[in-house]
Amino acid sequence: MPRRFPLxxxxxxxxxVAACNHGxxxxxxxxxxxxxxxxxxxxxxxxxxxGRTVPWSSPLTVTVTNGxxxxxxxxxxxxxxxxxxxxxxxxxxxxxxxxxxxxxxxAQVRDDDGKTKTLAxxxxxxxxxxxxxxxxxxxxxxxxxxxxxxxLHFDQPVKGRANRLAVEQRLTVTTTPAVEGAWxxxxxYEVHYxxxxxxxxxxxISVAADFTGLHLAGTQxxxxxxxxxxxxxxGIDYESVVDITAHTMKVxxxxxxxxxxxxSTGRDKYPTKGGVHIVLTREKVHTYNSATVxxxxxxxxxxxxxxxxxMRISNGGAxxxxxxxxxxxxxxxxxxxxxxxxxxxxxEWFYYHSQLGDPVDIIHAVVQPVRWDAGMAxxxxxxxxxxxxxxxx
Numbered sequence: 001m002p003r004r005f006p007l008x009x010x011x012x013x014x015x016x017v018a019a020c021n022h023g024x025x026x027x028x029x030x031x032x033x034x035x036x037x038x039x040x041x042x043x044x045x046x047x048x049x050x051g052r053t054v055p056w057s058s059p060l061t062v063t064v065t066n067g068x069x070x071x072x073x074x075x076x077x078x079x080x081x082x083x084x085x086x087x088x089x090x091x092x093x094x095x096x097x098x099x100x101x102x103x104x105x106x107a108q109v110r111d112d113d114g115k116t117k118t119l120a121x122x123x124x125x126x127x128x129x130x131x132x133x134x135x136x137x138x139x140x141x142x143x144x145x146x147x148x149x150x151x152l153h154f155d156q157p158v159k160g161r162a163n164r165l166a167v168e169q170r171l172t173v174t175t176t177p178a179v180e181g182a183w184x185x186x187x188x189y190e191v192h193y194x195x196x197x198x199x200x201x202x203x204x205i206s207v208a209a210d211f212t213g214l215h216l217a218g219t220q221x222x223x224x225x226x227x228x229x230x231x232x233x234x235g236i237d238y239e240s241v242v243d244i245t246a247h248t249m250k251v252x253x254x255x256x257x258x259x260x261x262x263x264s265t266g267r268d269k270y271p272t273k274g275g276v277h278i279v280l281t282r283e284k285v286h287t288y289n290s291a292t293v294x295x296x297x298x299x300x301x302x303x304x305x306x307x308x309x310x311m312r313i314s315n316g317g318a319x320x321x322x323x324x325x326x327x328x329x330x331x332x333x334x335x336x337x338x339x340x341x342x343x344x345x346x347x348e349w350f351y352y353h354s355q356l357g358d359p360v361d362i363i364h365a366v367v368q369p370v371r372w373d374a375g376m377a378x379x380x381x382x383x384x385x386x387x388x389x390x391x392x393x
Contacts, residue, residue: 039112042067044105044119047090056125057220060084060093060103067109070116077102078213097125098213099222128222132156132167134209136230138356143235146198147278148357149378150181150207156221157188161391163216167191168389170211170223176204185390186377196383198359201237201254206230238358240350242320242340244272245364247331249320249340251353258353261346262331264323265362266338269301273338274365276379277313279358282351286310286321290337293317301337309347313340313360314375320360322347 046054047061054060060074060082072091074082082103084093097103107119137151138144150173158167168183173193175181181195199205207230211223242249242263249261266272290302293316297304310321316338323341330341340360342350359379369376 040066042109042111042117042119044107044109044121046105046121046123049123052123053126054097054103054123056097056099056101056128059096060105060123062091062105062107062121064089064107064109064119067111067117070108070110072105072107074103074105077104098215099125099128100225101125101213128220130156130219130221131224132158132211132214132216132221133224134211134228136207136209136228138230138232140230140232142230142232143355144232145279145355145357145359146201146234146237146239147194147276147359147379148199148234149278150193150205151186152191152207152209154189154191156216156219158185158191158216159188159393160218163218164191164389164391164393166214166216167211170209170214172206172208172210174206175199179203182387183389184381184386185393186372186374188393192378194378194386198237198239199234201234203234205232205234235355238353238355240320240358240360242272242360242362243364244274244334244362247334249342249350249360251350253353259346259349261342261350264326264330264332264336264341265334267335270337271367272318272334272336272340272362272365273314273316273367273369273376274362275369275376277318277360277362277369277375278378279311279313279354279356279360280315280375281310281312282354282356283310283312284308284351286312286319288319293337295337303337308344309351311351311354311360312375314370314373316370316373316375318375320347320350 043065044062048055048058069089082093084091102124104122109119110116133155135153158164164185173181179195181193183191183193185191208227210227212225214223237254239252240249244265247263249263250257251259285306285308287306289304291297296302308322310319312319318338320340322344324344326335326341327343329335369380371377371380
């Protein structure tokens with residue numbers, strides 16, 4: 001009978017190998033019931049974020065999940081830092097944000113395995129819904145008279161000393177030749193600037209209002225991010241003096257008398273107000289309606305008519321204008337409703353020898369100027385009064 005021992009030995013060897021390898025795994029794999037995958041990566045997330053946008057009116061708050069927050073810092077795109085504090089796995093800025101500003105948060109964190117990592121995320125603050133814009137006057141390229149102030153009109157109220165000073169700090173006026181000037185607030189929506197004396201003819205004035213990052217304290221109002229600018233020039237030096245008792249208007253050019261005009265000013269019931277006025281508008285024809293100054297048009301003192309060559313010198317209804325109906329008393333008596341009446345010839349001449357911002361000084365009046373009227377708002381203060389600025393309104 002053939003001998004079969006080698007074959008039996010081979011089978012036995014394979015059985016032993018299989019028995020030895022029973023329960024073993026491939027290299028690198030864990031035993032069943034003891035497997036542990038990699039720790040989830042830490043994530044840095046901003047609270048109240050919509051995508052990458054966070055509300056400007058709340059502090060920036062970021063939190064870490066899947067890890068432990070060791071420290072964090074934040075900086076704005078303009079290079080400033082955003083102070084904050086850490087509590088647990090959350091970091092919160094000490095202040096609210098600047099609208100539309102970009103902020104980058106850098107955090108040092110440890111994952112669940114104890115490994116330290118640096119996380120960085122960038123967010124953009126939402127835009128403000130109330131924005132302070134300024135409209136500058138005179139407009140860019142204008143040529144105006146020697147008494148013309150720089151005027152800024154705002155679309156949001158600016159109230160209180162701190163806010164008004166904050167706005168003034170964002171305003172720049174450059175004059176050539178250089179001359180000292182000061183701001184005075186006309187009301188919460190308007191501020192004026194001029195020098196102690198009238199501008200010199202030929203002066204070039206550049207104005208800039210840059211409200212980027214400006215916040216009006218106690219409000220939701222932020223400054224516009226686009227600066228407003230204007231550059232204008234002072235034209236011919238025309239200055240006029242209306243003498244109520246002499247019934248004349250004398251017009252000077254660079255200090256030299258160039259014309260004396262007979263006038264009729266306001267009668268006793270409607271006296272012309274005194275003080276320095278400035279030319280606010282110039283019109284070849286203006287419609288005069290007594291109802292606009294509180295006199296019914298159908299009353300004995302009422303009027304509704306179109307008259308030529310009209311220079312407005314107050315928002316209270318005072319003009320220098322032609323009035324053929326009073327020519328017979330011009331130079332002798334005052335019969336108007338408060339305007340300065342001249343002949344058609346003289347009014348036309350004055351129209352072409354006047355500019356917006358020319359001073360018209362009315363003397364020997366029984367009524368004082370109304371300084372809240374734009375026509376009389378600038379040159380009827382002492383310089384000390386003007387420099388005080390009306391900041392507390």
